Amino acid sequence: MHLEYAWGGELNLESYHNTFLVSADWHALFNHPEPKWMLIPQLDTLEKLQQITSFGKRRRKSMNDRARIASDLRKYFENKEFSYHLLSTRTLHEPICRYEGPNANRKMHTTPFTTLGPVTSHIHPHYVVVNAAQQIGRLTWAEPVESRIAANSGETVQTAILRRILVQDLYEAWTQTDIPSEFLGWRSSQQWK
Numbered sequence: 743m744h745l746e747y748a749w750g751g752e753l754n755l756e757s758y759h760n761t762f763l764v765s766a767d768w769h770a771l772f773n774h775p776e777p778k779w780m781l782i783p784q785l786d787t788l789e790k791l792q793q794i795t796s797f798g799k800r801r802r803k804s805m806n807d808r809a810r811i812a813s814d815l816r817k818y819f820e821n822k823e824f825s826y827h828l829l830s831t832r833t834l835h836e837p838i839c840r841y842e843g844p845n846a847n848r849k850m851h852t853t854p855f856t857t858l859g860p861v862t863s864h865i866h867p868h869y870v871v872v873n874a875a876q877q878i879g880r881l882t883w884a885e886p887v888e889s890r891i892a893a894n895s896g897e898t899v900q901t902a903i904l905r906r907i908l909v910q911d912l913y914e915a916w917t918q919t920d921i922p923s924e925f926l927g928w929r930s931s932q933q934w935k
Contacts, residue, residue, distance in 0.1 A: 750812030875913030
């Protein structure tokens with residue numbers, strides 16, 4: 743319910759915009775109790791998400807604010823592809839075999855996937871942020887996430903730190919906002935339609 747309120751619309755986890763096709767073994771690694779890998783949005787995408795959805799951590803949004811957020815998210819994210827970096831944890835040892843180029847040349851990428859480059863996908867970044875923040879929160883290994891992001895993306899550690907902070911800040915802002923009673927009333931009326 744918090745995400746619906748923060749994003750200005752209904753949350754559909756089964757949406758095409760929240761579906762990333764991978765092999766069955768990589769899906770199992772993605773859903774593993776101890777995270778093995780996740781996607782991290784590019785810095786400019788995270789900054790745009792913050793610009794669209796931010797009203798301050800605890801400020802209540804009016805129904806007009808919510809409509810604007812939903813409209814802006816649709817405008818910015820509809821019919822686009824986004825670049826992500828695959829962030830692997832130290833416990834991931836499986837390689838990625840990717841067919842690249844017009845002749846479908848096979849290339850093997852091994853952890854930490856510094857040769858993989860950005861992964862392009864139709865998945866909407868706000869779904870990726872939620873997953874990445876939840877996965878980062880469950881990590882038990884001591885290596886800083888930022889060094890893995892920097893290694894995978896070729897960015898400076900400072901940029902990687904900013905990406906990790908934005909992922910966590912966005913998630914906290916979206917999930918810890920006070921929800922006004924008029925939204926709760928509106929939401930329950932929508933469930934029975």
